[in-house]
Amino acid sequence: MFNKKNENFEKADTIIGQAIKVKGNFNGHGNVIVEGIIEGNLKTSGSVVINDKAKIFANVDAKSAKIGGEINGNVKITNHLQIMSSAKIVGDIECSSISIEQGAIINGKCVMASEQKHETHNTEHTTKLDVA
Structure with a gap:
């Protein structure tokens, strides 16, 4: 499925191969491709590709992501x-x-967070009722 070049990546700074199992939190700043297993949080300011055979048992936090594998944890993506x-x-x-x-x-639930914060205005409406 992911044998083609990943179009969204100019380069991958880190590749976690199929034979690799990472235990512990993984923090970085570049693009990450996961083909193996991660047991710990994955956080990067770059993009993440999680291939179809990959498994992550923790939270994922990245700028953008393409997910084809399994994640048991929350996913927080800034962009797409x-x-x-x-x-x-x-x-x-x-x-x-x-x-x-x-x-x-x-x-799980999905929350779409807009980049622009919308202001909410509370207005109170009062209706006068005459009771006979």
Whole structure:
């Protein structure tokens, strides 16, 4: 599924291969491709690609993401989140925009956070009733 070059990446700073299992939190600033297993939070200011065989057992926090594997944890994406048909997410999702392919499994709530904060105005309406 992901054998083609990932279009959204000019370069991958870190690749966690299929034979790799990371235990503990993973923090970075660049683009990350995950093909293996991570047991700990994954946080980067760059983009993340989670390939179809990858498994993450913790939270994911990134600028943008393309998910094809399994995540057991919350997903927080600043920009766009692309969920592929092979993806399985058990946890809550927060992102600015999202695309989901048919066949993806999501078990949790999704919150779309706009980059612009909207002001809310509380107005009170009073109606006078005459009771006879």
